[in-house]
Amino acid sequence: MEIRRHEGELAELKDDRVFTWPNLVVKEFLAAIIVTIGILFYSFYVDAPLSELADPAHAENPAKAPWYFAGLQEQLVYFDPWYAGVVLPSLIVVGLMLLPYLDNNPKGNGYFTFRERKFAIVVFLSGYVFWYLLVYIGTVLRGPYWTFFWPWQEWTHSFPAPAPLHNLPLPLGIALLVGFYTVGLLFPLYIKKGTLFHNLDIIRYALTMGLILTMIGTAGKMILRLAFNIKYIIATPWINI
Template sequence: MAGYQDPCEDFAMAGKRESTTPVGKKSVCAPGADSDGYLFTFPDLVSREFIAILAALIVLCVWSMGIDAPLRAMANPNWTENPAKAPWYFVGLQELLVYFDPWIAGVCVPGIIILGLMAIPYIDTNPRGVGEYNFSDRKFAVPVFMTGYTLWFVLIIIGQFLRGPNWHFYWPWEDWSIAKPAEQQLVNLPPWLGWSLLGCYVAAGFCRYAPVFL
């Protein structure tokens, strides 16, 4: 019938637009892509991810059967380990306690990190470079993220490998059996200086991202 359009066809096309993944900016289409250069998320992408997960699971199972877990002796309630360290993925937080008060290192800093990660999609709305390993379109976001990422692993490395008894700093070639004198009490910076630095940090972020919200 002239002028008639099947509603099922419209529904299928709408679902196709919503559930596809762009191949890239190049005009050459990937194998299996349609004329617009798009692939279906299911089953094209999901099936490949599922196969990759199965392969990784098999490798881990075989590896775990051949290598024993690095378990230590049973804990003794009458003896406290020195230094007592958290698991490596929490050593960064433990290292922060050297530089900040407990409520800052244990509450404020992790809270700011979590809230910042949650806010990234709402703050960085730049559509360029999505789905690509692209630095030219992310000249600000990539260095900022990598700086924080690197600093976090620096804290982990220091806490895991360079902290000895009583949480003193030991170089890798120093002997932990040689006791070090107690360090002097840390001196807090003046409150006005801390508030000034915090204000400058917030102002810099506002100036950078204000055009996004205005």
């Protein structure tokens, strides 16, 4: 309860705060029950997309992972397996674990607000939408031989041969990658003071920007592949990016 002194007298103001239990927990529990019931009834009318038993003589084309792994499978089109299958999932898990330590802004704790947390919400939703876009592409838009088909196109085994891919020259690729991270790390420092970046110490700033730039770079690498047929930015006998 908040008490303020007004014109020499103590004035008792109404406290609009409530306890988490039972006010919030009960509502969340009821919401979870309603969603569970909805999913249960939905499962009565929509069958799971199960295929026939595996036949060694007839390989499935395309062979797709379950939908929750389709995003990783889609990444294999653009990146080497070491990145798409190991580095990217690890960065996602570690990044989510680090969120409470990287963003210790007290605004928005205990109440919902967008105006006070625009950057954090936009970044999180961008990554969320980007991942489910990959899941959608891998699940719905990839046909035989993992060829891209628009939703209105019929899957067929007769399609034009894809354009040949090429790699960037090694010096250009290294310069592009180093320049991308250098500019990305330095640019926010020139934004007006008082923003999120100026409230972070050097370690949290480097980790935050590293994760954000990696997410942006992943999307950028996909655009280079789709728009300019660039397979790898850096291609060496040991590592490809």
